[in-house]
Amino acid sequence: MDRPVDPIGEADLQAYVEDQLPVARRIEVEAYLCHHPDEAMRVMSDLRIRDELRLALAAEPSTARIETLVAARRLEGGLARSSLFRRVRQIAAVGVLITFGWLAHAEFGPLMVGEVVASAIPPAYVGEAVRAHRTALVRASMRSQPGASDYDPAEIRAATAIVLPQLPKDWQVKDVQIFPSSYGPSVELAARTETLGEVSLFAVRPGAFDVIPATVTHDQDVTAAYWQIGDVAYALVAKADARDIDEAAIRLARSLY
Template identity: 60%
Template sequence: MTANVDPVIDADLDAYIDDQLDVARRIEVEAFLSAHPEAAARVMSDLRMRDELRVALAGSRGMARPATTDAARRLERGLARGRVLAVLQRAAAAAVLVAAGWLANGIFGPITITKVVASTQPPAYVDDAIAAHRTMLVRETMPSQREAPTYNADEIRAATAIVMPSLPDDWKIRDVQVYPSRFGPSVEMALETKDLGLVSLFAIRPGTFDVVKPTVAPSGDISSAYFQIGDVAYAVVGRGDAGSLDRAAEKLAGTLY
């Protein structure tokens, strides 16, 4: 098992130079320096300067001039002050960010993540459902493409292992097609509805077992409401109101329980 090691920061390097670390932390810092040549070069330079200052302050056997010793003391204090200022600058920057957050919170109210931002991306099969719906719209403009309104739920189940939900009485079936997809055969039904206009009911086996409540997934000019029950997923796709699609999906899902 690999031990967790705290990241080495500038404050650790400064403490290493000043002999203010315990043995365990010094070993961690030295391991860091062995893997970071640039940081090691800076530390070695600071160590050399520290030792030169100590020699000067010691008076080099009492022969150093007072002016030299005084300059060395001032330089040592300046270096220490520089390290302290660097730490304070980092702390001040963090404080500014926190203060800015509180100020924004006071001016604009609590900062929250909206449902749109926080929501997860829709499953991949929703893209297939939208593509099938767009294909259906193209077929609608081509008189040569014959519609297949004949619908047999048992036949679809036997051929694709997909159980289709029961449709509302006022929904009229205009076309039923089986499309290939990355997950295997899928079923796409073109339906004429009173409230939503022309919509698609798409069904597919996505390869996972899950229970997903109806969820709206806007996509430009086309919206969808998808849900999954067991190993079959469904999507109601159309240009109608997203909320109406969601309610329609809830009714369809209810017929499968």
């Protein structure tokens, strides 16, 4: 007989972020987060803030005052026990990063970082989404390759465990295909839109649980916005303005909740 699982509370989530839980309780928290995407998104945000703060402290310049660094470390440890843990730590992280930024500015002068250098490397599935988009365009140009515009989201979910977002009413679906990928079956949906033109929505299960907000990246002549909710990752690809694609991706992500 399985033992009952204690309810997951705010203290458990904070302890999870601070690596203060035993392995068995961490597993219970992770199982809870799998079924509560809003909480999972909040926890992932806290994990990133924690890691950014620790990274800033680990990479501190030698010109920083010892008193300031000691105070920052004490602040990081103390915030984990505070009821205002999340809000204050965000402020602390920004403050530490700004402080180090000014120290670097004074030491080396202003840093000019290009857009490509500053951008994070997108996940590997984004590259597969771009290739699937180009393949869909080739298929659309061939008379011998008719598109399958009729599709059943429930059937796709049953066959692939991939949940497709609700599409805007003005999107005209032209083709839906199941593509092979490095992670298993993926879904490629091609549509024609008024704002973005020819667009592809790619969905795949990358094999790891994560919550990633919509993030824009570029690949030659196309722009992609990717995000992940739990076990499924998505990428919206089109030859369109980055802001328009970002806004469309955010709307699609919201329709999944």
